[in-house]
Amino acid sequence: MTNLPKISLAKLSSDETRAEEQQRLRVVCEEYGFFYLIEHGIAKEQIAQTIDASRRFFALPQAAKERYGHASQDVYPATARGYIPLHGEMLHPEAGPDPKEMFDLGIENESDRRPFAGRTHIPDDAIAPGFARSLLALQATVLNGVVPQLGMALAELLGMEEDWFRRHFSPPTVLQRVIRYPSTGGTAGKHTDGGFFTLLLQEELPTRSLQVWFRERWTPVPSLPDSLVVNLGDMLQALSDGRFKSTPHQVVHGGPAERISLPFFIYPDIDARLTSRQGNHTFSVAEMMLRNFESVWEKGNGGGRARELQ
Numbered sequence: 356m357t358n359l360p361k362i363s364l365a366k367l368s369s370d371e372t373r374a375e376e377q378q379r380l381r382v383v384c385e386e387y388g389f390f391y392l393i394e395h396g397i398a399k400e401q402i403a404q405t406i407d408a409s410r411r412f413f414a415l416p417q418a419a420k421e422r423y424g425h426a427s428q429d430v431y432p433a434t435a436r437g438y439i440p441l442h443g444e445m446l447h448p449e450a451g452p453d454p455k456e457m458f459d460l461g462i463e464n465e466s467d468r469r470p471f472a473g474r475t476h477i478p479d480d481a482i483a484p485g486f487a488r489s490l491l492a493l494q495a496t497v498l499n500g501v502v503p504q505l506g507m508a509l510a511e512l513l514g515m516e517e518d519w520f521r522r523h524f525s526p527p528t529v530l531q532r533v534i535r536y537p538s539t540g541g542t543a544g545k546h547t548d549g550g551f552f553t554l555l556l557q558e559e560l561p562t563r564s565l566q567v568w569f570r571e572r573w574t575p576v577p578s579l580p581d582s583l584v585v586n587l588g589d590m591l592q593a594l595s596d597g598r599f600k601s602t603p604h605q606v607v608h609g610g611p612a613e614r615i616s617l618p619f620f621i622y623p624d625i626d627a628r629l630t631s632r633q634g635n636h637t638f639s640v641a642e643m644m645l646r647n648f649e650s651v652w653e654k655g656n657g658g659g660r661a662r663e664l665q
């Protein structure tokens with residue numbers, strides 16, 4: 356079993372239990388940077404439906420999926436949206452190209468032409484029944500029911516002023532991804548996530564594919580019933596002046612079944628320029644995100660702080 360801690364979103368959201376749960380969250384952020392989120396309010400049927408629809412998309416002929424590739428996307432950067440074939444991304448140069456295929460989307464708004472915004476070229480119901488619909492419904496559930504509650508608790512722990520979260524996450528920048536790790540398995544390399552935090556909805560499988568690096572060794576993070584996984588990203592580590600951990604992780608999928616995972620990478624408003632509480636770090640969200648995309652997609656240096664990691 357894993358000894359990863361559990362934090363209750365219901366307790367963080369209720370006046371009677373908030374203070375105590377926030378103190379637990381503080382310790383978890385300082386020591387682990389990774390935790391299970393329980394009592395999060397997302398129905399397991401909604402996750403299962405999204406995974407079923409995703410399976411149907413990935414089962415399409417390769418040529419049909421590649422019509423939604425980066426070259427077909429009308430957003431900047433084009434690598435932020437659409438279909439990525441098997442071995443199309445590399446999270447750590449030493450691990451090599453990752454054995455996974457994916458689809459990326461975001462907050463869908465055609466008239467927003469800022470970086471990481473816009474509208475994804477995504478298959479409609481006639482091509483992939485329920486795919487876009489279920490992913491966007493899940494996005495709405497996550498953005499309404501989890502992100503503000505968890506984000507405000509984290510902002511308070513950072514010691515930010517009261518309206519800091521509302522000012523800098525209206526709206527957040529969202530990279531929503533669906534990943535399929537085929538049954539043939541392999542390793543998606545060690546990396547950190549670049550954002551504020553990541554919410555990971557996983558398929559309930561007995562495999563221990565996701566692994567977290569702490570106390571100098573790999574600890575498995577199996578999917579537990581009715582819980583999401585949360586990990587802190589590099590922006591949150593910077594905003595906490597290094598107190599909170601953006602913990603390295605990797606996926607070693609051993610099969611025998613395929614695995615679908617649904618991460619939501621949550622970043623602040625793309626126009627935000629943020630300074631940590633003690634003033635040690637100031638960054639532009641757009642610049643930091645673009646730098647991370649350049650590292651993954653142009654330089655081949657991997658994701659987040661991958662190149663600082665062995």
Ligand SMILES: O=C(O)CCC(=O)C(=O)O
Nearest residue numbers: 534548565604606616618
């Ligand atoms: O699929 C997973 O379990 C985690 C994926 C991940 O860490 C990532 O894509 O950044």
Ligand SMILES: [Fe+2]
Nearest residue numbers: 546547548604
């Ligand atoms: Fe990650």
